[in-house]
Every structure is written in structure tokens, then in C-alpha cells.
Amino acid sequence: MDCLFCSIIAGEIPSKKVYEDDVAFAFLDIEPFHAGHTLVVPKRHTADLTSDPTAFAELAPSVTKVAELLKEKLDAPALNVLVNSGEVAGQSVFHLHVHVVPRYADNPGIAGMARRDPDIDVDAVYSKIIG
Numbered sequence: 595m596d597c598l599f600c601s602i603i604a605g606e607i608p609s610k611k612v613y614e615d616d617v618a619f620a621f622l623d624i625e626p627f628h629a630g631h632t633l634v635v636p637k638r639h640t641a642d643l644t645s646d647p648t649a650f651a652e653l654a655p656s657v658t659k660v661a662e663l664l665k666e667k668l669d670a671p672a673l674n675v676l677v678n679s680g681e682v683a684g685q686s687v688f689h690l691h692v693h694v695v696p697r698y699a700d701n702p703g704i705a706g707m708a709r710r711d712p713d714i715d716v717d718a719v720y721s722k723i724i725g
Contacts, residue, residue: 599635599689610720618656627710629719630668630696634660640690643679649690657692667723670696
């Protein structure tokens with residue numbers, strides 16, 4: 595199997611890991627919408643939300659822990675949680691993943707999710723989270 599996220603979980607491809615437990619692995623998105631945009635993925639390969647009816651429920655506690663971590667470390671007052679399931683929905687890596695996107699007062703609401711921010715210093719954000 596040739597899966598980008600499985601390779602990241604296995605340590606074959608580097609990532610900026612912010613959380614890991616028995617079920618999940620979470621790392622910063624390399625093209626974030628907002629500072630701290632994190633992907634939470636199951637450690638076992640699951641193609642999308644509907645290919646395994648138990649995967650999303652198993653992942654939920656990890657998503658909550660990552661959300662709490664990001665809000666605390668990045669002083670984010672809110673966040674969005676998003677799953678793209680299927681190519682038409684925008685899924686580009688076919689390994690289930692949950693986007694946890696910290697949100698800030700300077701760009702509120704769902705309309706502020708429309709564009710990625712190319713000016714985010716991912717290394718600086720990573721240092722805040724793990725520091």
C-alpha cells in the first residue's frame with residue numbers, strides 16, 4: 595500500500611507531530627488554513643469516513659484532546675473540525691483524517707476558512723505547541 599499518512603505514522607516521512615496515542619497520530623498540516631491547523635489520523639489505515647463505521651468514533655477522543663491542546667497552547671478562542679470524505683468533497687489523501695483548525699478573532703466565521711494562509715510560520719507554531 596502506498597499511503598502518505600501511513601508512511602508519516604511509520605516515521606518514514608517526517609512530520610511535525612503534536613499528539614499520539616494508541617489509536618491516533620496528529621501532526622501539523624503543511625499547507626495550513628490557520629496557525630495550528632492539525633490533522634488527526636487513525637493509526638490503522640482507513641480510506642475515508644464511511645469505509646469503516648467504527649474508525650471515526652474511535653478517533654473522536656483523540657480529536658478532542660488535540661483540540662484542547664491547540665486552544666491552550668495557541669490561545670485560540672475557537673476552532674473548526676472538518677472531515678472531507680471522498681474526492682468530490684475535497685479529500686486528496688485517502689486515509690481518514692480530521693482537520694482541527696484553530697480560529698482567531700481577526701478572521702472569524704466559516705467564510706474565513708476559504709483560503710489557506712501562505713504566511714504561516716509552521717516551525718514557530720510547532721514550537722509553541724510542543725514547547
